[in-house]
Amino acid sequence: MTNNQSSSGVVTPLPGTNNAQAARGFVRSVNDWLMECALDDTDISELLSGMASRLVASGIPIDRVMVAFKTLHPLYEGVSYIWTKENGQVVRTTHMGDDEKDRDWAESPMKWMLDSDVSFMRRHLIGPSAVVDFPILETFRRQRGTDYYALMTPFVTDSDSTLNSNRIFMTYLTRRPSGFSDEDLAILSGIQRRFAVSCKMRINHEETRTILETYLGTDAGQRVRNGQIKLGDSTKTRAVIWFSDMRNSTSVATHVGDDAFLGEMNDFFGATAGAVLKHGGQVLRYIGDATLAIFPIDEDETNLETACYAALYAAAEAQLNIDALNARREEVGKLPFDYGLGMHVGEVIYGNVGVSERVDFTVVGQAANEAARIEQLTKQLGRRVLVSSTVARFISCPTEEMGAYELQGTGVSLKLFAPDFSEACHRIELMRSA
Incomplete structure (x- = not known):
């Protein structure tokens, strides 16, 4: 069974984006919205929620989206935001960044992508082509996940700093039996860089505020x-x-x-x-x-x-x-x-x-x-x-x-x-x- 077929062998179309021209138009509209968010300095939780809502409304079969990145903060090293279709909410979590203590990070696909310098990764979670080679993927499969897609976008936060490099990680999970179609993946890849730009604007804003409040007080x-x-x-x-x-x-x-x-x-x-x-x-x-x-x-x-x-x-x-x-x-x-x-x-x-x-x-x-x-x-x-x-x-x-x-x-x-x-x-x- 191919990744864009259901168990009956029929390709699952996406309403409103079932041709290349419509898909390109959708990507343009989302990217335009993302640039407006970057200019407005939109909070990442709101940014993720708005993007997920647009993807779901267009027929992209996402059930879970995660955004993660390193940040400059005296109390923690990383932040993740997770949106789920079940409740439509975004949950923000901070991470210490200690590989020895944070086993979830040490055994995650993102850590492997970072170490291997791989910018994207796709894993089928069911069927003959399934590859479940990380603990979190087994968890997703038990939760009825069928397909997993991860993207990594590097960016520079401060070219004058020795800590100038950062990365936006995005992961998508679907429960649709046929998984993600090629068109789905093209759309998700097509909006990734603009989403990363919007996140970068907010990350810079948050880090500036953190530095000022840490050294001067709130x-x-x-x-x-x-x-x-x-x-x-x-x-x-x-x-x-x-x-x-x-x-x-x-x-x-x-x-x-x-x-x-x-x-x-x-x-x-x-x-x-x-x-x-x-x-x-x-x-x-x-x-x-x-x-x-x-x-x-x-x-x-x-x-x-x-x-x-x-x-x-x-x-x-x-x-x-x-x-x-x-x-x-x-x-x-x-x-x-x-x-x-x-x-x-x-x-x-x-x-x-x-x-x-x-x-x-x-x-x-x-x-x-x-x-x-x-x-x-x-x-x-x-x-x-x-x-x-x-x-x-x-x-x-x-x-x-x-x-x-x-x-x-x-x-x-x-x-x-x-x-x-x-x-x-x-x-x-x-x-x-x-």
Whole structure:
């Protein structure tokens, strides 16, 4: 039985595309739509869903389509999008990219195509010409798949980078008894490059956003993408300001050595700055082993309580994280981490500083300086966390008044309070165990 025949030996025609001229016209119309999507920077999920819908409407017998590619992201290496005819939905999945851990990738047709530098592959899954030489193909056959077609399109993301090469993988599966016809395959191949161009536009967009948000933070990255890149571009922002610092960094560095200290710092930031991000704060920058972050209040002053509440739970989460981390460090003979945290409320200038050719997007202003000076007093007063009176008023947990202190170099005297995070820590532990 040939690939375009049913069990009765009759060729299965495609409605509306049962001749070469109609097929060429259909390919042109889909390619025109794909170029519009590229210009509109259409999301890949929407792009895949729209293309699949057009293929199905034209009579192409697709039951599953997958798009996959590498991406530049600190948490994962690859992304796949899978559309299925059964539910008409697109599911996005991220992949770590470790061949030893990701067995599905290591044993996939795509990995073989990449290693063999093969741009397309076709496998009949039933009948005398069936070749089921990858585990995923056996899975597809059990799911009543009859024919599998895979395409690989290479492209350049950044010619100036050592990571300039990438590839779009497309795989198609059908359950039609006769499989894909030659006309089907010609149509799928005919739209592949334009689809890859549309994907490339979106991949570049996503990677740019990832890089900016990774190095600048979510809000700062968004502002830079929106054009706030000139020296002096700024916005005044009212926020709860967080300034935390590792207390015993010199001792830790001496104990583990310079080569290992970077990993130690990352563990510390994971416990402290990670708590900020988890509770909706924005990490603006790392200053040595210190973290400057904010919980924005926005224009509505009623959001002050919400921002303080988020900062409270971030501080409680950081305390739990550090205590758990120290317990593990003690087991392997490492020095415990300690830290100080100062929190304050005020208006800061959120924008670009530096020189025209090299700017830094950060927060500056009197309130940020005061938060840093509050943190400096934590060691003197023997408390991990100190907050100003405004924060103490809204964090909804018991506080101990520590007295009024002049903040070094600011000419400002503030009443400081030491929060009791016991209740917040208890609630977080309950949520973790739920």
